[in-house]
Amino acid sequence: MTLDLGRFPRVDLGGFPTPLQPAPRLGEAIGVPNLLLKRDDVHPLGQGGNKLRKLEFLLGAALADGADTVVTFGALQTNHGRQTAAACAKLGLRCELVLTAKVPRDGDAYERSGNVLLDHIFGANVHFCADGEETGRTYDRLLAEAAAEGRKVATFPVGGSNAVGALGYVAATAELAGQLAERGITRARIVAPHASGGTVAGLALGTGLLDESLALDVACVSHPAEEALESMSQLVAETAKLMDVGVPSLDHVHVDDRTMGEAYGIPREDTWAALRLFGRTEGVVLDPVYSGKAGAALVDWAAHGRFAEDEPVVFLHTGGSPGLYGYAPEFPG
Numbered sequence: 375m376t377l378d379l380g381r382f383p384r385v386d387l388g389g390f391p392t393p394l395q396p397a398p399r400l401g402e403a404i405g406v407p408n409l410l411l412k413r414d415d416v417h418p419l420g421q422g423g424n425k426l427r428k429l430e431f432l433l434g435a436a437l438a439d440g441a442d443t444v445v446t447f448g449a450l451q452t453n454h455g456r457q458t459a460a461a462c463a464k465l466g467l468r469c470e471l472v473l474t475a476k477v478p479r480d481g482d483a484y485e486r487s488g489n490v491l492l493d494h495i496f497g498a499n500v501h502f503c504a505d506g507e508e509t510g511r512t513y514d515r516l517l518a519e520a521a522a523e524g525r526k527v528a529t530f531p532v533g534g535s536n537a538v539g540a541l542g543y544v545a546a547t548a549e550l551a552g553q554l555a556e557r558g559i560t561r562a563r564i565v566a567p568h569a570s571g572g573t574v575a576g577l578a579l580g581t582g583l584l585d586e587s588l589a590l591d592v593a594c595v596s597h598p599a600e601e602a603l604e605s606m607s608q609l610v611a612e613t614a615k616l617m618d619v620g621v622p623s624l625d626h627v628h629v630d631d632r633t634m635g636e637a638y639g640i641p642r643e644d645t646w647a648a649l650r651l652f653g654r655t656e657g658v659v660l661d662p663v664y665s666g667k668a669g670a671a672l673v674d675w676a677a678h679g680r681f682a683e684d685e686p687v688v689f690l691h692t693g694g695s696p697g698l699y700g701y702a703p704e705f706p707g
């Protein structure tokens with residue numbers, strides 16, 4: 375079937391389609407000769423990343439609803455917050471970022487560099503909160519202030535991961551399938567990370583609905599595999615409902631947390647090894663929170679024979695490189 379999303383409000387943030395590039399030196403190093411990188415990190419707006427696809431639909435709905443203010447949430451070094459700030463700047467919307475200390479990291483690099491610096495450059499109002507309670511109070515205050523000033527607020531969840539946001543990755547699946555078809559590829563395996571889940575939910579639904587034979591391998595970066603599978607499945611169902619289509623089987627989706635490590639935001643040696651490997655073979659920058667852990671999963675799966683010989687494998691690069699600078703002091707070299 376074709377994926378028709380034309381009836382959903384959407385803003386054009388430019389920059390799509392993102393490139394699909396062969397990665398022969400990386401592929402040779404890990405024994406995946408037919409390796410491609412889908413470069414969602416490459417986009418002209420706000421230093422790119424996976425949230426821009428979700429934001430096209432989230433902001434489309436917000437504007438259709440007459441919103442002039444966006445409030446969203448995340449960890450201190452949230453890429454979602456930074457991309458929301460950039461998109462709001464482009465559209466002339468007020469952006470309130472309510473950021474919570476979720477990762478045991480502090481110091482100048484983590485607290486002021488990377489995404490935090492860019493949030494300020496894009497003109498967002500940044501509210502740092504110590505815990506969930508302060509986050510809730512801050513949100514209530516922002517809503518009250520907006521109401522008093524006659525502003526209309528659109529609230530986006532952490533990571534932009536609701537059914538509207540997931541539409542962005544349903545659209546991405548169609549884009550990718552088209553690019554693969556241009557290369558004569560009709561069967562492939564996609565590798566992508568899971569955190570708040572909207573990215574893989576959109577991909578799982580898109581690949582489940584398309585006739586093409588695309589499998590999805592999900593690398594957990596913040597939740598154990600069982601939890602990730604459950605929340606992804608729920609979001610797939612909600613997104614299918616929004617699209618008014620049946621929920622496809624998810625037999626083509628495999629979820630694995632082997633390279634997640636101790637917790638969200640804490641890189642491991644194999645995360646840094648993946649950063650070095652991508653950097654030294656392809657000149658591609660990963661980040662130590664998301665794409666680095668997905669990169670480590672790619673390497674691990676290749677080493678354990680997960681991919682058939684000559685099977686085309688597409689690594690979805692979801693971006694996040696600004697967050698790397700927050701971790702500069704702990705780069706092991």
Ligand SMILES: Cc1ncc(COP(=O)(O)O)c(C=O)c1O
Nearest residue numbers: 453569570571572573664692694
């Ligand atoms: C760079 C990067 N990659 C991957 C993800 C995970 O995407 P999702 O939250 O849709 O699971 C995020 C989200 O925070 C991200 O910033």
